[in-house]
Amino acid sequence: MSTLVEAKELTRFFDMGRDQRVHAVEKVSLTIGEKEIVGLVGESGSGKSTFGKTLLGLHDKTSGDVVYRGEVLPSKYSPADFQRLAAKMQMIFQDPYSSLNPRMTVGEIIGEGLRLHSAASIESVKEQVAEWLRKVGLQPDHMSRYPHEFSGGQRQRIGIARALILEPEFVVCDEPISALDVSVQAQVINLLGELKERMGLTLLFIAHDLSMVRYVSDRMAVMYLGSLVELGKADEVYFDPQHPYTEILVGSNPEPDPNLERSRPSTAIQGEIPSPVNVPAGCRFANRCPKAMDVCRNTTPELIALEDADRLVACHLYS
Amino acid sequence: MSADGKKLNADAPLLEVENLHVEFDTYGGTVEAVRGVDITVEQGQTLAIVGESGCGKSVTVQSIMGLIPMPPGRITAGSARLRGHEVLGRNRIDGKEIRGREIGMIFQDPMTSLNPTMSIGAQIAEPLQVHRGYSATDAFAEAVRLLEMSKIPEAAKRARQYPFEFSGGMLQRAMIAMAISCKPSILIADEPTTALDVTIQAQILDLMQALQKETGMAIILITHDLGVVARMADEVAVMYAGRVVEHGSADDVFYRSAHPYTVGLKEAMPTNDPALQHELKPIEGSPPDLFAPPRGCGYCARCPHAMQVCDVQPPSDHFLHDHHFSRCWLHHEQAPIKPETIYFKDAKA
Numbered sequence: 001m002s003t004l005v006e007a008k009e010l011t012r013f014f015d016m017g018r019d020q021r022v023h024a025v026e027k028v029s030l031t032i033g034e035k036e037i038v039g040l041v042g043e044s045g046s047g048k049s050t051f052g053k054t055l056l057g058l059h060d061k062t063s064g065d066v067v068y069r070g071e072v073l074p075s076k077y078s079p080a081d082f083q084r085l086a087a088k089m090q091m092i093f094q095d096p097y098s099s100l101n102p103r104m105t106v107g108e109i110i111g112e113g114l115r116l117h118s119a120a121s122i123e124s125v126k127e128q129v130a131e132w133l134r135k136v137g138l139q140p141d142h143m144s145r146y147p148h149e150f151s152g153g154q155r156q157r158i159g160i161a162r163a164l165i166l167e168p169e170f171v172v173c174d175e176p177i178s179a180l181d182v183s184v185q186a187q188v189i190n191l192l193g194e195l196k197e198r199m200g201l202t203l204l205f206i207a208h209d210l211s212m213v214r215y216v217s218d219r220m221a222v223m224y225l226g227s228l229v230e231l232g233k234a235d236e237v238y239f240d241p242q243h244p245y246t247e248i249l250v251g252s253n254p255e256p257d258p259n260l261e262r263s264r265p266s267t268a269i270q271g272e273i274p275s276p277v278n279v280p281a282g283c284r285f286a287n288r289c290p291k292a293m294d295v296c297r298n299t300t301p302e303l304i305a306l307e308d309a310d311r312l313v314a315c316h317l318y319s
Numbered sequence: 320m321s322a323d324g325k326k327l328n329a330d331a332p333l334l335e336v337e338n339l340h341v342e343f344d345t346y347g348g349t350v351e352a353v354r355g356v357d358i359t360v361e362q363g364q365t366l367a368i369v370g371e372s373g374c375g376k377s378v379t380v381q382s383i384m385g386l387i388p389m390p391p392g393r394i395t396a397g398s399a400r401l402r403g404h405e406v407l408g409r410n411r412i413d414g415k416e417i418r419g420r421e422i423g424m425i426f427q428d429p430m431t432s433l434n435p436t437m438s439i440g441a442q443i444a445e446p447l448q449v450h451r452g453y454s455a456t457d458a459f460a461e462a463v464r465l466l467e468m469s470k471i472p473e474a475a476k477r478a479r480q481y482p483f484e485f486s487g488g489m490l491q492r493a494m495i496a497m498a499i500s501c502k503p504s505i506l507i508a509d510e511p512t513t514a515l516d517v518t519i520q521a522q523i524l525d526l527m528q529a530l531q532k533e534t535g536m537a538i539i540l541i542t543h544d545l546g547v548v549a550r551m552a553d554e555v556a557v558m559y560a561g562r563v564v565e566h567g568s569a570d571d572v573f574y575r576s577a578h579p580y581t582v583g584l585k586e587a588m589p590t591n592d593p594a595l596q597h598e599l600k601p602i603e604g605s606p607p608d609l610f611a612p613p614r615g616c617g618y619c620a621r622c623p624h625a626m627q628v629c630d631v632q633p634p635s636d637h638f639l640h641d642h643h644f645s646r647c648w649l650h651h652e653q654a655p656i657k658p659e660t661i662y663f664k665d666a667k668a
């Protein structure tokens with residue numbers, strides 16, 4: 001599998017006034033192969049969304065590079081860069097309520113990309129919008145309606161159609177289902193899966209629902225406080241977590257199975273994710289980690305490959 | 320339930336809701352949000368009410384708490400009895416206030432449910448002063464103790480802080496401390512962990528279980544997350560379109576599901592049990608419009624097993640055994656397919 005997108009020590013800090021720096025994403029390296037689905041999980045505040053947006057150039061890079069098909073992308077996009085790359089890389093947003101302009105019709109929202117990025121005539125834009133509405137399970141005559149006339153699941157389909165109408169190669173899905181009901185989540189996931197097969201998409205699937213990420217993804221990446229702590233095949237990471245944080249995350253994920261829930265011990269950890277402002281040296285998980293050693297508090301662990309190169313873990317237990 | 324007639328107070332369940340109907344007047348017409356809900360809650364037990372947004376689960380518990388704004392809301396029929404005493408339309412039973420004293424409640428979004436201009440300690444102390452006549456100093460001292468019980472570190476210092484100084488998980492702990500301050504017999508938790516991360520969710524669920532063991536209170540847990548249900552519930556009520564469609568013990572509902580909607584919900588979720596791998600099967604369509612609720616079964620339009628009768632007549636309760644019922648025409652003796660055939664075939668008993 002050839003690499004499509006590669007993040008090399010990608011870093012994004014936010015300055016908040018005097019000596020205050022939010023280390024949202026720090027030195028995250030991740031390669032995403034062609035037609036692969038990589039799931040990205042972590043608690044809120046772990047930097048998942050910032051990573052996704054920085055990857056697409058929606059945030060400027062503080063340092064590090066994004067390599068797309070061998071081309072190093074600029075660290076700050078100019079309008080021309082957006083114009084050139086938007087047709088290849090797209091994003092599906094988390095909140096289907098705030099990410100659609102309430103003053104535009106659905107046809108205008110979905111067709112906007114085509115109008116800006118292709119020389120298509122008004123008629124052909126209309127035709128393609130109608131086709132995409134059908135593809136995502138809506139009706140072509142929905143084109144003239146406004147977003148408020150649709151339910152959450154339908155809006156998420158509109159967001160998907162908007163992202164995919166330019167036939168991008170790489171799509172970042174930022175929590176595409178977390179605002180939806182269970183029965184509708186499955187509809188959206190199956191739709192994404194179908195379109196992925198048909199169009200040969202590569203996806204970065206950001207979510208906090210571990211079961212769903214395991215179901216959807218080929219590989220799973222786990223982030224904690226801005227750094228990548230574990231990466232491997234989705235099933236292996238889920239069923240055999242190596243990093244203590246992944247273990248706790250998987251153990252905290254309740255399963256719809258009463259017998260299993262009654263029999264397994266609680267893995268709730270004390271404390272909460274600390275503030276990413278001015279992060280101290282050492283492993284970022286050290287102060288909550290049940291297995292922390294002295295070295296963890298002083299030295300930042302590197303991401304190292306375990307026995308097979310498929311699994312990367314950033315933890316001193318393995319060095 | 321009404322099947323065996325009126326029971327005596329002595330062996331009546333802690334809370335018994337019967338045939339509850341709630342409507343709301345809106346500009347678009349009247350919404351029949353709850354259309355005949357029956358639930359029972361026993362002492363020390365956890366009842367989970369599961370369902371999608373708009374199925375009426377929150378309205379059901381808000382009616383019990385007297386939190387339905389009237390107008391536009393209206394309770395058109397039904398009763399809710401706490402230890403045999405009617406609570407609908409009343410503020411107190413046996414001389415005790417229901418809200419805050421007999422029943423405590425925690426909400427989904429702790430950020431907007433607390434008063435931003437009052438210190439956490441003062442907010443927890445307030446119900447103690449109102450309901451139990453504590454002096455301000457005693458109430459504050461008790462608030463600190465309750466915060467300690469809810470595992471908030473440095474409780475004495477934290478009690479003097481304001482909501483903006485707390486994280487989401489900490490605020491939810493403070494809300495729990497407030498809800499249990501008057502030792503209620505029932506704690507209602509309306510999506511208590513939906514806004515929280517899984518790790519914090521695990522902490523909050525552990526805390527609720529520990530407090531239940533300590534105080535013997537019953538918990539009504541409203542959620543849409545079947546994982547949380549499996550972890551917490553003794554009894555489960557599955558709601559759809561304003562009605563309870565299945566009610567039973569957690570094992571009955573999960574392993575011997577008797578309603579197509581319950582089966583549909585389970586099949587729409589990924590499982591992590593390698594023995595139960597299946598493709599995600601979404602429930603097509605969306606819930607019915609409760610401005611004009613369907614005449615028959617509410618799930619009829621989305622049900623893969625719908626028959627003609629489902630469209631015209633609502634199904635009645637079918638008891639699989641004493642504590643497990645399902646409202647589905649498939650249980651009728653003339654139904655062409657047996658409901659057993661729609662269960663998970665490889666379900667573990």
